[in-house]
Amino acid sequence: MIAKQTALQQLPPDLDRERLPNHVAVIMDGNGRWAKQKGLPRIMGHQRGVDSLKALLRCCKDWGIGALTAYAFSSENWGRPLDEVNFLMSLFERVLRQELKEMMAENVQIRFVGNLEALPKSLQAEIESAMTATRNNKDIKFTVATNYGGRQEIVQACRAIAEKVQRGQLQPDQIDEILFERHLYTADLGDPDLLIRTSGEMRLSNFLLWQAAYSELYVTDTLWPDFDREEFHRAIYSYQQRHRRFGKL
Ligand code: IPE
Numbered sequence: 557m558i559a560k561q562t563a564l565q566q567l568p569p570d571l572d573r574e575r576l577p578n579h580v581a582v583i584m585d586g587n588g589r590w591a592k593q594k595g596l597p598r599i600m601g602h603q604r605g606v607d608s609l610k611a612l613l614r615c616c617k618d619w620g621i622g623a624l625t626a627y628a629f630s631s632e633n634w635g636r637p638l639d640e641v642n643f644l645m646s647l648f649e650r651v652l653r654q655e656l657k658e659m660m661a662e663n664v665q666i667r668f669v670g671n672l673e674a675l676p677k678s679l680q681a682e683i684e685s686a687m688t689a690t691r692n693n694k695d696i697k698f699t700v701a702t703n704y705g706g707r708q709e710i711v712q713a714c715r716a717i718a719e720k721v722q723r724g725q726l727q728p729d730q731i732d733e734i735l736f737e738r739h740l741y742t743a744d745l746g747d748p749d750l751l752i753r754t755s756g757e758m759r760l761s762n763f764l765l766w767q768a769a770y771s772e773l774y775v776t777d778t779l780w781p782d783f784d785r786e787e788f789h790r791a792i793y794s795y796q797q798r799h800r801r802f803g804k805l
């Protein structure tokens with residue numbers, strides 16, 4: 557999943573290596589508008605968006621960021637025209653198949669989160685084999701949110717906990733934030749420190765609703781297919797100017 561890029565190969569000198577985000581999340585938005593601006597069909601924007609994601613993954617690895625989570629398809633995106641949905645599903649499948657070898661070589665651990673059971677069976681199989689093959693890779697945790705919805709994730713956690721209570725495996729007073737988090741898709745991943753959204757939209761669109769409680773938000777007008785190392789550099793620079801208070805003084 558890694559694209560070659562020579563500019564900004566090393567961590568830029570104005571960034572502090574000691575205060576990098578551990579976990580970056582990104583809402584990859586604006587593919588359709590990018591294509592429209594160029595007079596191309598929307599799917600060309602999605603196709604180009606893959607290159608941006610590969611480049612960002614490589615950049616995180618180069619700069620020493622240990623976790624990247626990308627929003628690829630929301631639980632609401634099924635509402636798009638069937639042609640576009642079908643294109644995206646086959647794009648995910650094709651990219652996974654093509655990039656597995658390189659993810660192994662680059663020591664990338666890929667995981668998918670979301671309601672995966674509703675995805676096409678052939679995509680589920682590709683996801684399963686990529687997750688299994690890369691499970692012991694250690695350089696970077698790369699999580700792809702596909703058919704993901706933050707509310708749905710919270711509801712399924714509630715259901716799983718309720719079932720444990722019903723079976724007598726858990727007492728209601730044992731339910732706390734730590735236990736709840738263990739029932740989310742992102743258990744063991746930790747919350748994102750920095751959440752980036754491209755294309756200028758200032759909303760979460762149902763992404764990581766629980767996990768983003770104290771994430772630093774960064775919105776850029778740049779459309780996802782144009783998001784590059786320069787842009788990522790700006791996002792991290794902005795992040796490093798912030799004072800994260802977590803409600804304290
Ligand atoms: C983000 O780009 C990709 C997905 C949601 C799958 P969009 O397809 O939302 O692009 P815009 O927002 O219409 O420009």
Ligand code: IPE
Pocket residue numbers: 583584585586627628629630633757759761
């Ligand atoms: C959010 O983008 C979902 C992904 C990037 C996968 P959308 O384009 O679906 O979000 P809205 O509709 O603008 O809120």
Ligand code: MG
Pocket residue numbers: 585586587
């Ligand atoms: Mg969009």
